Amino acid sequence: MTDFSLKVHYIKHYGIFDLNGMYQMIYNWLVDRGFEVQERKFKHKVPSAAGEEEEIWWSAWIRETDYIRYWIDIIFFFYDIKEVEVVKEGKKKKLTRARILIELNGKVETDWQKKWQKSAFLSQLQKFYEKFVIKKDIDTIWWDKHYYNTLKLHAAIKEWLDQEAKANAFYDVW
Amino acid sequence: MEKKVVVDKLRLTYEGLFSIQDLYKLIDVWFREKGYDKKERIAHERVTPEGKYIEIEIEPWKKYTDYVMSEIKIRMIFSDIREVEVEQEGVKIILNQGKIQMVFDGYLTTDYEHRWEQKPLFFFLRTVFDKYIYRIYTEKYEHHVIEDVNQVHSQVKSFLNLYRYGAEVVTEPPTEPYVGH
Numbered sequence: 001m002t003d004f005s006l007k008v009h010y011i012k013h014y015g016i017f018d019l020n021g022m023y024q025m026i027y028n029w030l031v032d033r034g035f036e037v038q039e040r041k042f043k044h045k046v047p048s049a050a051g052e053e054e055e056i057w058w059s060a061w062i063r064e065t066d067y068i069r070y071w072i073d074i075i076f077f078f079y080d081i082k083e084v085e086v087v088k089e090g091k092k093k094k095l096t097r098a099r100i101l102i103e104l105n106g107k108v109e110t111d112w113q114k115k116w117q118k119s120a121f122l123s124q125l126q127k128f129y130e131k132f133v134i135k136k137d138i139d140t141i142w143w144d145k146h147y148y149n150t151l152k153l154h155a156a157i158k159e160w161l162d163q164e165a166k167a168n169a170f171y172d173v174w
Numbered sequence: 175m176e177k178k179v180v181v182d183k184l185r186l187t188y189e190g191l192f193s194i195q196d197l198y199k200l201i202d203v204w205f206r207e208k209g210y211d212k213k214e215r216i217a218h219e220r221v222t223p224e225g226k227y228i229e230i231e232i233e234p235w236k237k238y239t240d241y242v243m244s245e246i247k248i249r250m251i252f253s254d255i256r257e258v259e260v261e262q263e264g265v266k267i268i269l270n271q272g273k274i275q276m277v278f279d280g281y282l283t284t285d286y287e288h289r290w291e292q293k294p295l296f297f298f299l300r301t302v303f304d305k306y307i308y309r310i311y312t313e314k315y316e317h318h319v320i321e322d323v324n325q326v327h328s329q330v331k332s333f334l335n336l337y338r339y340g341a342e343v344v345t346e347p348p349t350e351p352y353v354g355h
Contacts, residue, residue, distance in 0.1 A: 007213050012229075014220035099220075151212060163219045164194040164255075164270070165230050169202035170212050 001114060002130060004138060006106040006147050009154050012099075013161050016084055019096040025160050026058075026074065029153055035060040035072065051080040051098070061109075069112040070146045072153065077101040102157060106150050108142050148173040175288055176304065177245075180316045181280030181323040186330060188274040191260060191337045194228065194252060197274075200333055201232070201248065204326055210234035210246070225272055226255040235283075242312070243286045244319045246326070247279040269337070276330065280323040282316050284308075 030037050037060045045053035056076040063069050079099040086095050111117070116126035130138065148170060155168035205212065211234060218229040230250045237243045255272035285291065290300035304312065 009214055010216045010218075012216065012218035012220075147211075151214075154214065158217055161219070163217060164226070164228055164252075165198040165217060165219075167195060167199040167202055169199065169206045 001109065001111045001117060002126075004108040004110070004143050006108075006143070006150055009104040009151075011102040011104070011154070011157055011161070011163075013163065014099045015161075016086065016095050016097045017161055019078075019081075019098070022157070022160050026153070026157065029156055030060045030072065033062070033149070035062045035070075051082040052078075054078040054081065063112070064142065064146075066113065067110060068142050069109045070106065070142075070149075071109060072104070072106040072150055075103040075105075077103075100161075104150060104154055104157075106146060108138065108146050110138070145174045175286050175291070176284045176300075178282045178284075178316070179279065180282050180319045181278060184278040184323060184327055186274070186276040186278070186327060186334075188334045189272070190334075191258070191269050191271050192274070192334055193337075194255065194270050197330065197333060198230070200329065201326065204329055205232075205234045205246075208236070208322060210236045210244075222254075224254045226252070228252040228255060237286075238315055238318070240287065241284060241308075242315050243283045244315065244322065245281040245283055246319070246323055247277075247281070248326070249277045251275040274334070278323050278327050280319040282312065282319050284312065 027037060037058060039056065040059050041055065041057035043055040047053075054076070055078075058072075058074040058076075060072045060074075061069055077100065079101075081096060081098040084095055084097050086093050110130060111126060116122045116129075151168065151170060155166060155171070158166040202212070213233045213235065214230065215233050216229060216231040218227075220227050228251070231247070232250075233245060233247050235243055235245045251274070252270075253273045253275075255270050257268055258271045259266055260269045261267075284304055285300055290296045
């Protein structure tokens with residue numbers, strides 16, 4: 001079993017936005033693409049004068065093949081959370097003002113069924129297999145595909161937050 | 175893995191009209207066309223009383239061979255960003271006005287797969303190999319990195335110059351009443 005980590009991406013934002021809408025968008029994005037989503041950690045700090053603090057860890061995975069599994073790890077940090085009422089198109093709406101830090105990470109996991117871990121010989125054979133037989137495939141197909149799909153989620157979050165730099169020229173890679 | 179700085183903090187500053195979305199798109203598209211892979215380390219945006227503050231750090235990379243890789247780091251800081259309506263060739267468009275600070279760095283990374291770091295002897299051999307045998311090739315790749323950094327830098331400069339001379343009228347409310355003669 002080997003993990004090939006993706007590169008980490010961070011999104012920082014401070015402003016007014018629809019927090020629940022953002023959760024829903026990310027959850028839907030993952031589920032629509034067949035990912036299983038798990039909330040591994042939820043931390044809520046007692047509100048101070050500045051506002052509440054939350055830390056949420058999500059893990060999502062999808063089986064690409066019998067040998068390959070993709071993981072996306074998202075960590076949300078929210079600081080100074082305060083609910084604000086905004087009038088948009090004549091309608092009152094409850095939104096959130098907060099500082100956000102989103103860490104987007106992931107990995108490509110091989111031999112997730114641990115079929116090659118049954119003996120020392122198989123384990124060594126797997127190392128050889130990954131190092132010499134399918135190395136190029138891992139690099140140029142599975143890792144690349146998963147990396148660029150994760151970047152699409154990155155772009156979707158930026159789009160949701162209506163950030164200025166939300167273009168993604170790599171949208172059609174994979 | 176050894177990382178050599180081949181372009182050290184090439185700077186670009188600008189103040190005036192531009193479009194952040196178009197500038198970002200230009201850089202993104204340029205790297206894609208040049209065969210770079212995308213990495214955006216930080217995308218930071220916040221609203222301040224003076225306008226928006228945006229900080230973006232991108233680190234695209236390109237593998238030349240199994241041993242040599244190029245990395246370009248661009249740090250962009252946009253401050254006091256406001257939206258203004260501008261008339262260009264008779265058409266009203268929305269642009270951004272504010273300050274830009276950009277820093278470009280170029281790196282040449284060798285042995286990025288850490289193949290020659292497993293034993294001290296390998297490490298020693300790699301250094302000798304890099305310094306005396308593979309040097310001609312490494313220098314060639316260094317020039318590629320420098321060329322790419324210079325190209326993207328001049329692309330951005332030309333793009334911003336278009337705004338400097340392109341916008342005809344800024345339709346912001348005047349700060350002082352006009353007094354005619």
